[in-house]
Amino acid sequence: MQFNSLVFIIFAACFFAVWPLLRARRNPRWIFLVAASFLFYGWWDWRFLFLILASGLIDFFAGLGIERFARHKRPILLLSILGNVGSLALFKYLSFATGTLNWSLRLLGVDAQVPVTHLILPVGISFYTFQSMSYTIDIYRGELRPTRNVFHFFAYLSLFPQLVAGPIIRARDLLPQLESARPTTETQRWEGLRLIVLGYFKKVVVADTLAFSVNAAFAASSPPDSACYWWTIMVMFAFQVFCDFSGYSDIARGLASWMGYEFPLNFDNPYTSGSFREFWQRWHISLSSWFRDYVYIPLGGSRHGKHRAYLAMWLTMLISGLWHGAAWTFVLWGAVHAFYLSLERLSDWPRKLARLPGGRHLAVLAVFVMTVVAWVPFRARTFGETTAVLSRMFNPAHFDYALAHKLIDNNAVNVLLIMLGHQVVMYLGRNRVLEPLESRTGRLLEPVAVAVLILVCVFMRAPSSTFIYF
Amino acid sequence: MPPIDSKNDTRRPAWTGLVRDRTFRALSLAGILVLVMGSLRPDKPQGISEKRFWATKISWHHCADMVLAGDSRVLGGVSPGEMENTLTGWRILNYGFASNLYVPEYLEAVEQVLDPESRKRVIVLGITPHSLMEDPDVTGQFFSLRSLSRKQIYFDMHFAPVLGFFNYMSFNDALKGLFPSLIKAHTRREFFADGWLAYDRQPPGEKKELKKYARAYQKIRVSAKMIAELNAFVARWTRTGIRVYSFLMPSCREMADLEEQYSGFDQRQFVEDFERAGGTWIDLDPHRYDSFDGSHLGRQAALEFSRELAGRVRKLERPRVDD
Numbered sequence: 112m113q114f115n116s117l118v119f120i121i122f123a124a125c126f127f128a129v130w131p132l133l134r135a136r137r138n139p140r141w142i143f144l145v146a147a148s149f150l151f152y153g154w155w156d157w158r159f160l161f162l163i164l165a166s167g168l169i170d171f172f173a174g175l176g177i178e179r180f181a182r183h184k185r186p187i188l189l190l191s192i193l194g195n196v197g198s199l200a201l202f203k204y205l206s207f208a209t210g211t212l213n214w215s216l217r218l219l220g221v222d223a224q225v226p227v228t229h230l231i232l233p234v235g236i237s238f239y240t241f242q243s244m245s246y247t248i249d250i251y252r253g254e255l256r257p258t259r260n261v262f263h264f265f266a267y268l269s270l271f272p273q274l275v276a277g278p279i280i281r282a283r284d285l286l287p288q289l290e291s292a293r294p295t296t297e298t299q300r301w302e303g304l305r306l307i308v309l310g311y312f313k314k315v316v317v318a319d320t321l322a323f324s325v326n327a328a329f330a331a332s333s334p335p336d337s338a339c340y341w342w343t344i345m346v347m348f349a350f351q352v353f354c355d356f357s358g359y360s361d362i363a364r365g366l367a368s369w370m371g372y373e374f375p376l377n378f379d380n381p382y383t384s385g386s387f388r389e390f391w392q393r394w395h396i397s398l399s400s401w402f403r404d405y406v407y408i409p410l411g412g413s414r415h416g417k418h419r420a421y422l423a424m425w426l427t428m429l430i431s432g433l434w435h436g437a438a439w440t441f442v443l444w445g446a447v448h449a450f451y452l453s454l455e456r457l458s459d460w461p462r463k464l465a466r467l468p469g470g471r472h473l474a475v476l477a478v479f480v481m482t483v484v485a486w487v488p489f490r491a492r493t494f495g496e497t498t499a500v501l502s503r504m505f506n507p508a509h510f511d512y513a514l515a516h517k518l519i520d521n522n523a524v525n526v527l528l529i530m531l532g533h534q535v536v537m538y539l540g541r542n543r544v545l546e547p548l549e550s551r552t553g554r555l556l557e558p559v560a561v562a563v564l565i566l567v568c569v570f571m572r573a574p575s576s577t578f579i580y581f
Numbered sequence: 582m583p584p585i586d587s588k589n590d591t592r593r594p595a596w597t598g599l600v601r602d603r604t605f606r607a608l609s610l611a612g613i614l615v616l617v618m619g620s621l622r623p624d625k626p627q628g629i630s631e632k633r634f635w636a637t638k639i640s641w642h643h644c645a646d647m648v649l650a651g652d653s654r655v656l657g658g659v660s661p662g663e664m665e666n667t668l669t670g671w672r673i674l675n676y677g678f679a680s681n682l683y684v685p686e687y688l689e690a691v692e693q694v695l696d697p698e699s700r701k702r703v704i705v706l707g708i709t710p711h712s713l714m715e716d717p718d719v720t721g722q723f724f725s726l727r728s729l730s731r732k733q734i735y736f737d738m739h740f741a742p743v744l745g746f747f748n749y750m751s752f753n754d755a756l757k758g759l760f761p762s763l764i765k766a767h768t769r770r771e772f773f774a775d776g777w778l779a780y781d782r783q784p785p786g787e788k789k790e791l792k793k794y795a796r797a798y799q800k801i802r803v804s805a806k807m808i809a810e811l812n813a814f815v816a817r818w819t820r821t822g823i824r825v826y827s828f829l830m831p832s833c834r835e836m837a838d839l840e841e842q843y844s845g846f847d848q849r850q851f852v853e854d855f856e857r858a859g860g861t862w863i864d865l866d867p868h869r870y871d872s873f874d875g876s877h878l879g880r881q882a883a884l885e886f887s888r889e890l891a892g893r894v895r896k897l898e899r900p901r902v903d904d
Binding site for chain 1: 601602603604606607608610611614615618619732736740744747749750751755
């Protein structure tokens with residue numbers, strides 16, 4: 112079930128009605144968390160449950176095996192990784208791989224075709240396999256002791272707020288939290304509500320409104336040839352993807368807060384970054400840090416000289432692109448970002464630019480514009496579409512503001528302007544605007560603001576659509 | 582967001598000190614605001630709830646003696662209830678959908694609505710040139726409803742009256758609800774359990790639909806393939822004892838002229854082929870009724886038209902039913 116569905120709201124209401132009764136004791140708490148999370152996940156398709164169960168059991172027993180048979184911990188870890196990567200490869204990348212293989216065979220003039228198999232893609236598989244893998248790897252590295260309670264483990268792996276779209280939480284951060292569940296404090300409940308409402312606002316008002324214009328632009332049989340139109344559409348997409356995903360993370364963090372747990376910040380105003388290094392420290396932080404710790408550093412990181420560091424960074428970005436979707440356009444998106452990061456390391460342009468008067472502002476603007484360009488292959492379905500959109504964006508002869516104004520929905524433009532204004536406020540004042548006000552006036556006014564935001568979410572939501580990362 | 586501050590933790594159980602609890606305050610205030618704004622909605626739809634209407638309609642199966650098929654002009658232009666006043670004892674349903682096309686999937690579904698046990702099985706096809714076009718830009722409401730999951734249909738059927746209260750509305754709408762004098766025109770819709778969606782716009786608006794259709798007819802024309810497929814169904818139905826009637830759905834004079842000139846619809850040829858397939862054409866005066874938007878009949882016109890159509894069907898049906 113999706114966060115933006117009525118079913119989920121009913122589910123959440125039932126869950127939080129029962130939660131205070133069961134949270135005090137360990138086993139009932141974990142069993143209840145697992146049962147609720149399995150209901151949440153099985154609502155899409157009950158058959159998915161077998162996969163998460165299998166994937167989880169492999170890592171649960173691998174964790175115990177690594178501790179018990181320390182001398183054989185390497186093959187046990189390899190088996191666990193193989194199980195996780197294997198299921199991901201099978202369900203997510205099989206048809207992509209066979210499609211690529213067939214294309215390569217055609218290119219080589221070989222008259223043979225491997226039959227393409229389309230398996231159903233279990234929701235959230237990319238997230239929970241990564242989360243599950245980090246558990247065994249951390250045990251292997253000696254950074255975590257395995258849990259001996261299978262319900263404790265599955266409560267960690269399948270905890271419904273973060274199960275299908277993150278944040279990806281390390282076992283060492285969440286397992287200890289799940290050991291206890293004290294009654295929530297007023298501050299936790301308030302913090303949770305603020306995050307949930309903000310998350311819903313981002314998803315159902317901003318992302319879904321922008322999605323309407325973006326989807327129409329990419330679905331048009333004869334797209335308009337106006338650079339202004341396509342830049343507006345791609346800036347809209349930049350905010351759509353940000354609000355869609357960070358909205359999900361905010362809701363997840365808010366729900367966790369209501370349960371008495373704390374999930375880490377996943378998006379820290381990434382579009383106000385002054386460099387691409389900073390961007391990746393602020394965008395999807397839990398995934399970026401996962402790739403850093405489990406891919407980039409094991410590949411050598413920056414410890415083995417410049418060239419090795421570039422190679423590790425490129426490989427990490429390409430794998431990260433492929434993780435986002437089984438298509439070459441996603442790999443291209445990863446490559447574009449790897450190129451940006453390489454350029455930045457080579458020239459150090461953000462720092463040099465920042466030294467000039469107004470240079471820091473220019474650097475932020477440049478990073479944002481380049482990020483928008485990189486979103487093109489991410490949104491486009493094919494290389495052809497990517498090049499078509501890019502050629503329209505970079506054709507100043509066809510700027511045509513009037514056409515863009517006529518074609519783009521006014522509602523979406525208003526939402527975009529609000530988001531741009533919000534970014535400027537964030538950039539100038541950083542996060543302070545959104546911090547809870549503990550003064551007497553703040554405690555009176557903030558609930559009013561949140562109530563109005565709920566009202567806006569209820570009545571001014573756009574037609575609901577699924578989350579992009581599903 | 583900053584980390585949770587434990588300085589101000591009051592550690593109160595959830596059920597005490599509610600008034601000082603910001604979460605409770607915000608949720609209570611939100612509840613009041615939602616109730617107020619929802620009840621301010623101007624021109625609230627009447628009848629059964631909209632989602633329930635569509636969910637029920639797409640689920641009809643073996644339950645009618647007569648099915649009225651077609652696009653949004655049939656949906657809003659023919660009242661089964663009004664027809665039943667003339668055709669007493671008949672179970673009539675309006676199976677029209679917005680942007681509907683006479684594609685085989687739809688025609689199969691029309692047949693499935695008829696009760697196979699009924700002695701008087703009739704399908705009435707409301708013809709519009711647009712419903713006979715292969716329009717790549719139109720998926721049609723029928724297909725989007727057919728793609729709804731069983732869970733969604735269940736929810737729409739059982740929880741729709743509550744959900745309807747939360748339908749999208751702008752602050753502008755709320756303002757109009759608060760100050761009805763701001764409303765220049767009322768568009769009222771009433772959803773009937775028999776599948777009729779009655780529109781009523783006061784005062785009638787500009788005929789905006791004419792422009793839309795003029796644009797559409799620049800790109801697409803009536804499809805001979807679709808007509809042939811429709812007639813194949815008509816032939817099959819008549820062979821199995823289902824009587825099939827058809828008529829040109831009235832709209833307004835300007836639309837009739839536009840469609841005659843640009844849609845590529847040859848009515849004489851269509852009637853010939855349709856009757857050869859076994860159907861019976863009902864000739865109605867397309868200029869007798871007027872539309873509120875250039876395409877659809879308003880409530881009163883729809884009621885008058887339904888009476889006329891029912892009268893014509895009764896004349897054709899009487900000898901057979903009496904048998």
